[in-house]
Amino acid sequence: MKILVYGINYAPELTGIGKYTAEMAATLAGYGHDVRIVCAPPYYPQWEIGPDYSAWRYGREVRDGVRLWRTPLWVPRRPRGVRRLLHLASFAVTSLPVVLAHTFWRPDVVMCIAPSLLNAPGAWLVARLCRAHAWIHIQDYEVDAAFQLGILNGSRLKRTALWIERMLLRRFDTVSTISNKMLERAADKGVALTRLVHFPNWVDVTAIHPLGRTSTLRDTLGIPEGAIVVLYSGNMGAKQGLEVLATTAVQLVDRSDIVFVFCGNGPMRSVIHAICGPLKNCRFSDLRPKEELNELMNLADIHVLPQLGDAADLVMPSKLTGMFASGRPVIAMARPGTELYDAVAPRGVVAEPGDAQSLAASIERLAQDPEARDRLGRKGREFAEDVLSRDAVLSEFSKMLCSRVPVGARREIDTYGKTPALAKSVDDVAADADTVTTR
Known part of the structure; x- marks a missing residue:
């Protein structure tokens, strides 16, 4: 199955959403799925672009068998209020042409990772253009959190933001999130129960385990x-x-x-x-x-x-x-x-x-x-x-993906898809990128 994942955070970020998105993508690729990622250069949690990456250039790389498209974004030193919104908007704007170009690749599933919800319209549009399954996975309810924690203020702004959030969530074929309470909140926002999926975070129990000795x-x-x-x-x-x-x-x-x-x-x-x-x-x-x-x-x-x-x-x-x-x-x-x-x-x-x-x-x-x-x-x-083991959670998730995408709607996995000339245009979007690296 061809899976396009669209989210701002990705490895080599060591913590947070990027870590989970990268492990999910690598595992799905290991199961035989053809996975592509549109993401930003690593910047979290330091809030500065990582070494060997650029905030202003498009780039491509291969990491753990997954092809990545990196797009520019602005990273504020103090990410609060309007500056945080501009940060998210910068990625949504610069990444949109790359995501749209993947329409020619004809993915079977387009998965948007939230935060940031600003990516959701682009993900939904690509899914509709190529008749793919539109999936949004919610790691944080960023709108609710922003207002409850005082990052954003204003009753009119809050009503508008929540209305836009509800409108977007209801349009996706599947809405998943990481806890049952968060699923209940999605239902409260008007998402049909048949579209809701519990997709919890996980841990690699072989990588993190009791040492049986004092830490160095x-x-x-x-x-x-x-x-x-x-x-x-x-x-x-x-x-x-x-x-x-x-x-x-x-x-x-x-x-x-x-x-x-x-x-x-x-x-x-x-x-x-x-x-x-x-x-x-x-x-x-x-x-x-x-x-x-x-x-x-x-x-x-x-x-x-x-x-x-x-x-x-x-x-x-x-x-x-x-x-x-x-x-x-x-x-x-x-x-x-x-x-x-x-x-x-x-x-x-x-x-x-x-x-x-x-x-x-x-x-x-x-x-x-x-x-x-x-x-x-x-x-x-x-x-x-x-x-919570990684194998158990992601094996179940892969089965869930396959069950939600009809067999007749899936396309065979190959390097460029059924129409190589069209799919190659995806690569042309990042023609000015750095050389491809394998990590």
């Missing part, structure tokens, strides 16, 4: 022997609620046996560092390279997942899968009735969102109870192996 990163970060490491790893953005974790570190500064490690990048890192960076119980690190990811996840004696209450069911934190797979216990901030609470409560500790005292108390209790840490860590690992 303890020495790298100067962590005293015997200290309990409380780790946050991932994007440092507005919706993560990291100010609460920083305040918790301040409250526990006199506990010499507890060390907080903040690993990641993002627009809130400087704010968090200003609160607790100079403290003796805090360490800051950039994201580690992929080959050190398992060392990083095993650095934790306790993983912590701060989360703003207002965003609890708008996003399902993707980092949770790796936390469980590491076999280390998790403390998450969530309210009863939310999917995050339901995922963590049976195999971890749950604290009240936004309450630094509640988080501090939970950390202290778990820090002094090694048996509880071992028990919860084992439960999280078992959950990752049984429910």
